[in-house]
Amino acid sequence: MILVGIELMINAAILNFVAFGKYDKLQYGGQVFALFAIVLAAAAVAVGLAIILNVYRHYKTINPQKINELKD
Numbered sequence: 001m002i003l004v005g006i007e008l009m010i011n012a013a014i015l016n017f018v019a020f021g022k023y024d025k026l027q028y029g030g031q032v033f034a035l036f037a038i039v040l041a042a043a044a045v046a047v048g049l050a051i052i053l054n055v056y057r058h059y060k061t062i063n064p065q066k067i068n069e070l071k072d
Contacts, residue, residue: 010037010041014038017030017033018031055067
C-alpha cells in the first residue's frame with residue numbers, strides 16, 4: 001500500500017507540473033519535469049516488482065503473514 005501511495009503522489013506532482021507548465025512558454029520546464037517524474041515512477045514500479053518477485057521466488061508466496069523471517 002505504501003508504493004501505491006507513492007505512485008499517487010508522483011501522479012499528482014506530474015499533473016501539477018504539466019498544468020503550471022503552461023505559464024512557462026519558452027522552456028517547457030513543466031513538461032520536462034513531468035517526464036523525469038514519469039521515469040522516476042517507472043523505476044519505482046520496477047523496484048517494487050523486483051522485490052515481490054524475489055520474495056515469491058524464495059518463499060513461494062507473497063502473503064506477508066506466511067513470510068516469518070527474511071534471513072537466509
